[in-house]
Amino acid sequence: MADLGLVVASCVLGFVSHLFFRRYEPHSANIAVPILVTIPPALLILLHYAVSLGSILTVYVAFLSALSASIVVYRLSPFHPLAAYPGPVLGKATQLWILGIATAAGHQYLYLKKLHDQYGPFVRIGPNELSMIDAAAANQILGPGGLNKGRYFTAGRHASTPPTIVSLIGDAHTSKRRVWNRGMTSPAIREYNVFLVKRTQQLIERLQNQTTSVDIVFWLDLFALDLMGDLSFGGGFESMKEGRDKDLIGSRIRGFMKYVFFFLKTPAKITSLIPELLTSQPKFPGLYQHCIFCRKLANLFKNSMISDINLPSIEPRMAHLLEQKICGTILYADEAGLEKERPTLESSAADGIVAIIAASDTTVSAIACCIWLMITHPGVYQKVQTELDQVFPDANNLDGIYDPEHQELEYLSACIQETLRLHPPLPSNGGPRQAQEGDREISGRVIPAGTSVYTPTYALHHRPDYFSDPDKFIPERWLSSNAEPKDLEKQTPFNAHETSAFMPFSLGPANCVGQRFAKREMLHVLSMLLCTFDFKFDKGSREVETIHWTDSIKEFFVATRGPMKVQLTRRSAVQVSLAVA
Numbered sequence: 001m002a003d004l005g006l007v008v009a010s011c012v013l014g015f016v017s018h019l020f021f022r023r024y025e026p027h028s029a030n031i032a033v034p035i036l037v038t039i040p041p042a043l044l045i046l047l048h049y050a051v052s053l054g055s056i057l058t059v060y061v062a063f064l065s066a067l068s069a070s071i072v073v074y075r076l077s078p079f080h081p082l083a084a085y086p087g088p089v090l091g092k093a094t095q096l097w098i099l100g101i102a103t104a105a106g107h108q109y110l111y112l113k114k115l116h117d118q119y120g121p122f123v124r125i126g127p128n129e130l131s132m133i134d135a136a137a138a139n140q141i142l143g144p145g146g147l148n149k150g151r152y153f154t155a156g157r158h159a160s161t162p163p164t165i166v167s168l169i170g171d172a173h174t175s176k177r178r179v180w181n182r183g184m185t186s187p188a189i190r191e192y193n194v195f196l197v198k199r200t201q202q203l204i205e206r207l208q209n210q211t212t213s214v215d216i217v218f219w220l221d222l223f224a225l226d227l228m229g230d231l232s233f234g235g236g237f238e239s240m241k242e243g244r245d246k247d248l249i250g251s252r253i254r255g256f257m258k259y260v261f262f263f264l265k266t267p268a269k270i271t272s273l274i275p276e277l278l279t280s281q282p283k284f285p286g287l288y289q290h291c292i293f294c295r296k297l298a299n300l301f302k303n304s305m306i307s308d309i310n311l312p313s314i315e316p317r318m319a320h321l322l323e324q325k326i327c328g329t330i331l332y333a334d335e336a337g338l339e340k341e342r343p344t345l346e347s348s349a350a351d352g353i354v355a356i357i358a359a360s361d362t363t364v365s366a367i368a369c370c371i372w373l374m375i376t377h378p379g380v381y382q383k384v385q386t387e388l389d390q391v392f393p394d395a396n397n398l399d400g401i402y403d404p405e406h407q408e409l410e411y412l413s414a415c416i417q418e419t420l421r422l423h424p425p426l427p428s429n430g431g432p433r434q435a436q437e438g439d440r441e442i443s444g445r446v447i448p449a450g451t452s453v454y455t456p457t458y459a460l461h462h463r464p465d466y467f468s469d470p471d472k473f474i475p476e477r478w479l480s481s482n483a484e485p486k487d488l489e490k491q492t493p494f495n496a497h498e499t500s501a502f503m504p505f506s507l508g509p510a511n512c513v514g515q516r517f518a519k520r521e522m523l524h525v526l527s528m529l530l531c532t533f534d535f536k537f538d539k540g541s542r543e544v545e546t547i548h549w550t551d552s553i554k555e556f557f558v559a560t561r562g563p564m565k566v567q568l569t570r571r572s573a574v575q576v577s578l579a580v581a
C-alpha cells in the first residue's frame, strides 16, 4: 500500500515543478530531462523515506501524474494566454494530437480546413500553436516586419550539416536570401531556359516511346530531378535516360521531408534529443539515413566538384559550376566580392540540395494536378487545346514555345493559377512562424511570445468569402476580364475574388525565392505536353477508377501524391516537331 504522505508530497512537488517550468520553460530536453529524473528521488531522501523499488515507483508515478495533470488543466484553463482562441480540446491539451494527425495520414491540411470550418479563421490547434486563415493577418505574419521562422526550422538539423536558406533565421537568412535572389533574376532565369527546354524535350521523347499507359507522376518526378540536377550541380542526374531514379534521390528526399515534417510538429523539448540519438544510431537505418542525407549528399558533391575542377579538360556541364552560372550564380556573386564571406563549397552544395528539394516535388505536384484537372474537366481541356493550337499553329516552328513569358497563353496560365489555388503544393505553407521576442499584435489579436502561428494556404484558398465556389475548378476567375468582383445581385461565380488571399508561394521575406522560375517551368512543361499529346485516363487503371486521384495527395511539408496512369495519344492536329534550334 503506497504511503499517502509520500503520494501527497510527490503530487505537490509535481504542481510546484509545473509552476517552475511555466516560469522558466526549458527549450531543451537536455535541461528538462535531468531535472525531471532527479527531483523525485531527491524528495525521498529529503523526507527520509526508505529507498526501495516500491517507493521510487510511487514517487515517480505520483509526481509525473500531478505534473501532467497540472499542465493539461492549465492549458485548458482561462488563465492560459491563448484561452481566448477557440479550438479542439485535445489540440489545446497536447501538441502530440496534431503531431499524430499530421504524420499518420499526411492529412494535416484537410484537418486544419475542417477546424477552420468549425471554429472560424483564428483557431488554437496546439497548446501554444495557432492557425490563421485571414488574408490581412497572413500579410502581417509573413510580410516584412512580421514574425520570424520558428525554432522548428532548425530543430531537425544535425550540427554537422551546413545551414541553408531554409534553416536560417533573421540576419543570417537575409544575407543568404540576397545571394539566392541574385540567382533568380530575369537574366539568370533566362539562362536556365536552355535546360528547361532540353529536359522537357527529353521528357516528351521518353513518353512517346512508352507503348503502354504511363504513370505521368513517375515521369514528371524523374524530369524534375534531372532538371534541378542541371541547375543545381551542372548535370549528372540522368534518371529519365535510365527510366528510374537510380540513386533513389527522389525517394530519399521524400523520406527526408517526412523526417523534417515530424520535427516541425514535435515539441522542441523532445526534438532536441533526437538528432543526436539518430545520428549516433545507425541501427535505425531509415531515420539515420534521412537524418544525415544532406550531409552525405553535400560531401558527395563536394568531392565530385573538387575532382572535376582538377581535370584538365572541363566538361560543359561543369563549366556551369565553374563559371558559376547556375546554382553557381550564388558562388559567382560571392567571388565578385558582393558578399563579405565566401561560402564554403559544402554550404553551396547544401544550397543546391535545397534547390532540388524545394523545386521538384512542388512543381511536379502542380503540373500533375493541372493535368488531372484537365482530364476531369473536358470543357476546360478543350479551351486549353484551342488556345495552344492558336498560339502554336505551325507545328514545325515552335520558336514561340521558347518565349519565356508565354503571355499569349492566358487561359492555360489561368488554369495553373486555379490549380495552385485548389491544391497548393505546400498546403500548410511550410512551417509556422513564431512570436519570439515579446508579445505581438496581429489583426488586433495578441500573439503571446513563444506562440507558433500557421497560415495554412489550402484552408485559406478554400474560404468561400475569398473565392466564390471555392471547391470548384474555375480557371475563368483568373482571366483579366473576370478578375474584378461583380455586381452582387448578379450572383456570378466571381462575386468573391480576393487576390490578397492567394498565396501558393507564401509572402514576405521568406516567400518562395524560385516562384518566377516555377511559373515558367509549369507553363512550359504543360504547354509542350498538352500540345503534343491527348491525355486520357487509362481505362484499366485501378487508381483512377477507384479513387479520386487528389485524395492521394498527402502533406509532409510538401505535397506528395500517388501514381496517375494515363494513355497518351500523339495529337494529329498539331504535328509537333521536337527539334530544338
Ligand code: HEM
Binding pocket: 165, 166, 177, 354, 355, 358, 359, 360, 362, 363, 366, 424, 425, 426, 429, 430, 431, 504, 505, 506, 509, 510, 511, 512, 513, 514, 515, 517, 518
Ligand atoms: C509550384 C512550385 C513551387 C511552390 C508552390 C513553392 C512554394 C513555396 C512556399 C510556400 C515557400 C515558403 C515556405 C515557408 O514559408 O515556410 C517556398 C520557399 C522556398 N522555395 Fe519554393 N515553391 C515552388 C517552387 C520552387 C522552385 C522551382 C525553387 C527553386 C528553384 C524554390 C525554392 C524555394 C526556396 C529556396 C525557398 C525558401 C525561401 C526562404 O526561406 O527564403 N521553390 N516555396
